Amino acid sequence: MFPELNNLLNITPDRAEQGKLTLLCGAKTDGSFLVHHFLSFYLKANCKVCFVALIQSFSHYNIVGQKLGVSLTAARERGQLVFLEGLKSSVDVFFRAQAEPHPLQFLREADAGNLQPLYEFVREALKPVDDGQAAWRCPVLLVDDLSVLLSLGLGAVAVLDFIHYCRVAVCWERKGNIVALVHDSGDGEDEENDILLNGLSHQSHLILRAEGLATGFCRDVHGQLRILWRTPSQPTAQRDGSLTYQYKIQDKSVSFFAKGMSPAVL
Amino acid sequence: MAAVATCGTGVGSTGSMVAATSKNNVTSFQRKGPRASGTDSGCSRLVSIAGTRPSVRNGQLLVSTGLPALDQLLGGGLAVGTVLLIEEDKYNIYSSLLFKYFLAEGIINGHTLLVASAKEDPADILQELPAPLLDDNYKKDFDEDVCNHQTPDSNIKMKIAWRYQLLPKIESGPVSSSRFGHYYDASKRMPQELIEASKWHGFFFPEKLSSTLNIEPCSLTHGYRKLLQFIQKVIYEEGFDGSNPQKKQKNILRIGIQNLGSTLWGDDICCTENCDNSHSLTKFLYVLRGLLRTSLSACIITMPTHLIQNKAIIARVTNLSDTVVGLESFIGSERETNPLYKDYHGLIHIRQIPRLNNLIYDVSDVKDLAFKLKRKLFTIERLHLPPDLSDTVSRSSKQDLAESSKLLGPGCGMMAGGKQHLDF
Numbered sequence A: 001m002f003p004e005l006n007n008l009l010n011i012t013p014d015r016a017e018q019g020k021l022t023l024l025c026g027a028k029t030d031g032s033f034l035v036h037h038f039l040s041f042y043l044k045a046n047c048k049v050c051f052v053a054l055i056q057s058f059s060h061y062n063i064v065g066q067k068l069g070v071s072l073t074a075a076r077e078r079g080q081l082v083f084l085e086g087l088k089s090s091v092d093v094f095f096r097a098q099a100e101p102h103p104l105q106f107l108r109e110a111d112a113g114n115l116q117p118l119y120e121f122v123r124e125a126l127k128p129v130d131d132g133q134a135a136w137r138c139p140v141l142l143v144d145d146l147s148v149l150l151s152l153g154l155g156a157v158a159v160l161d162f163i164h165y166c167r168v169a170v171c172w173e174r175k176g177n178i179v180a181l182v183h184d185s186g187d188g189e190d191e192e193n194d195i196l197l198n199g200l201s202h203q204s205h206l207i208l209r210a211e212g213l214a215t216g217f218c219r220d221v222h223g224q225l226r227i228l229w230r231t232p233s234q235p236t237a238q239r240d241g242s243l244t245y246q247y248k249i250q251d252k253s254v255s256f257f258a259k260g261m262s263p264a265v266l
Numbered sequence B: 001m002a003a004v005a006t007c008g009t010g011v012g013s014t015g016s017m018v019a020a021t022s023k024n025n026v027t028s029f030q031r032k033g034p035r036a037s038g039t040d041s042g043c044s045r046l047v048s049i050a051g052t053r054p055s056v057r058n059g060q061l062l063v064s065t066g067l068p069a070l071d072q073l074l075g076g077g078l079a080v081g082t083v084l085l086i087e088e089d090k091y092n093i094y095s096s097l098l099f100k101y102f103l104a105e106g107i108i109n110g111h112t113l114l115v116a117s118a119k120e121d122p123a124d125i126l127q128e129l130p131a132p133l134l135d136d137n138y139k140k141d142f143d144e145d146v147c148n149h150q151t152p153d154s155n156i157k158m159k160i161a162w163r164y165q166l167l168p169k170i171e172s173g174p175v176s177s178s179r180f181g182h183y184y185d186a187s188k189r190m191p192q193e194l195i196e197a198s199k200w201h202g203f204f205f206p207e208k209l210s211s212t213l214n215i216e217p218c219s220l221t222h223g224y225r226k227l228l229q230f231i232q233k234v235i236y237e238e239g240f241d242g243s244n245p246q247k248k249q250k251n252i253l254r255i256g257i258q259n260l261g262s263t264l265w266g267d268d269i270c271c272t273e274n275c276d277n278s279h280s281l282t283k284f285l286y287v288l289r290g291l292l293r294t295s296l297s298a299c300i301i302t303m304p305t306h307l308i309q310n311k312a313i314i315a316r317v318t319n320l321s322d323t324v325v326g327l328e329s330f331i332g333s334e335r336e337t338n339p340l341y342k343d344y345h346g347l348i349h350i351r352q353i354p355r356l357n358n359l360i361y362d363v364s365d366v367k368d369l370a371f372k373l374k375r376k377l378f379t380i381e382r383l384h385l386p387p388d389l390s391d392t393v394s395r396s397s398k399q400d401l402a403e404s405s406k407l408l409g410p411g412c413g414m415m416a417g418g419k420q421h422l423d424f
Helices: A003-009 A032-044 A058-068 A072-077 A086-095 A116-125 A146-151 A156-173 A191-203 B002-006 B013-021 B068-073 B094-109 B122-127 B135-145 B162-166 B192-197 B222-238 B280-293 B311-320 B391-408
Strands: A021-027 A048-053 A081-085 A139-144 A177-184 A206-211 A223-229 A242-249 A254-257 B052-054 B061-063 B083-087 B112-117 B130-133 B183-189 B200-204 B253-257 B297-303 B323-329 B346-352 B369-373 B378-382
Touching: A003 A254, A021 A032, A021 A156, A021 A191, A032 A048, A032 A058, A032 A072, A032 A139, A032 A177, A032 A206, A048 A058, A048 A116, A058 A072, A072 A081, A081 A086, A086 B222, A086 B280, A116 A156, A139 A156, A146 A156, A146 A177, A146 A191, A146 B280, A146 B311, A156 A177, A156 A191, A177 A191, A191 B311, B068 B378, B083 B094, B083 B280, B094 B112, B094 B122, B094 B130, B094 B183, B094 B192, B094 B253, B094 B297, B094 B323, B094 B369, B094 B378, B112 B122, B112 B222, B122 B200, B200 B222, B222 B253, B222 B280, B280 B297, B280 B311
Parallel strands: A021 A177, A021 A206, A048 A081, A048 A139, A139 A177, B083 B297, B083 B323, B112 B200, B112 B253, B253 B297
Antiparallel strands: A206 A223, A223 A242, A242 A254, B052 B061, B130 B183, B323 B346, B346 B369, B369 B378
């Protein structure tokens, strides 16, 4: 969790909002630092997290999480974190026929499948457990990242359907949150990805868009973050708030500053 | 870090412990050496495997790519468990050379090799590997190569152009007694006895075409499916994923896949824009990365991305690979006769470097890199555009400078793709 980003978004672990869909977008740059932020934020906020990690292995998130002050292994052991490791499971699904439907069943299918097994997995993971254990605050679904699902043979519509079902189950029924990362390659090359990105942008309450600087590579400013608050249910009610900050990623945190106010320049 | 120096350049458990404690973490920083979660669960000692070393930044286990200059640009080497994707140059001359350097490095270090190709028999590929430059022979050869070249010798202090002393130096000469990263002589062949002493597995696709297989309809092309099964079989049987507990000595598996995505593998992404199974290659890369992450292996893939018609696939492939390096040779292009590039054979673009176990990564400041193949060595250097001296030179070269800066702009790394170049 990056304290500066919490200040910008005006949230603290004690006062986490509920029922929101947050879209993280990395436009031609790596937006994974935002995923690490939200993962550690929600774990510290005592929420039950279901993390669908399709890009990297568990130890990667664990080591970065330790730098940010959370231990994923401890969270998993006490039941706060349900982790689906995409890379490791894909090997199991692909080489060995599974008896019951596996969340990543679509890897074995020839034509464009759907994400129903994955949705069932998420719903099962975030089911409220009422056997006297410590109640977690609200369920959170974190997906890293959705663009990979397009590369694995699914259509944009299938992924949008999956998010829709998850929103009903997590945001509306259980008053939880969803955070999803999507890549944006820009230039309109990847049409499916653009469909997915536009569809999700219209449904989300908060959009964090990490982009590179328009002038190219800089050692002290790694990119620009655009924060957009939206109210999807009332599209024309009020003006959506938007802020732009520049950031620099360091070893254990990310520092944010207003445009042109990088400490290296001042 | 002094402890690391005294225990030599090899990998030692003490080295990684020093690296771990110097990060001054409050919690006990249990660092897993290789990615194989099965082998090192709960163990914080780094196993010493020949030809590997821990990364300075995060203790990640690294292997050499066979080119010390490229190792330096990638932050010390190629991390075990990751994929190095080489975007081929137009005529596949230099990319196949990098491919062979990677395999030759594996033979010198005693790693097991897995060579997959649809074009050449792996046995023939291994016969053509370059010979290593050993300590005693290279010194005099290297000296005559660079007699009229500025050697980055740190003993000589520059008196006039002293600012240039502060420029980052790219590793351009053989380092004596380095067990990590060797130099190879492209004009000589690897000695036969070294090849025969090494352990290797070959996958030649035309040979495997004939064998029948219980085909379950899957959107992967036949060739990719067979290759994945072959790789998984080798990893499992030889115990690279920690499944075989009798293994005494841990070793690295170096996988080399040549011309992935070309039509010879049965894939049609290089032929048409709207292909039938456009997800075949990306699914293959995903499952391959899953295999690599759970085993002690590193993979090099050369891909003819200049032939892929659908640009979206290139973007997806880049996102699914860890390290991506693009080669662009000047052969056949108008740049070959351009006086700006007369010393070099091509440009090398580091398109992506992974952030592994870390929020940040080692990114080199030097973005404009060019390579040249000298008589024996493949060197990568910073591209120096010569100063504009006369009017006529500037008029024709300004056009080229604008072109090259537009080219270098997007090559400015994975942090940002700048479209506007600063004009002052």
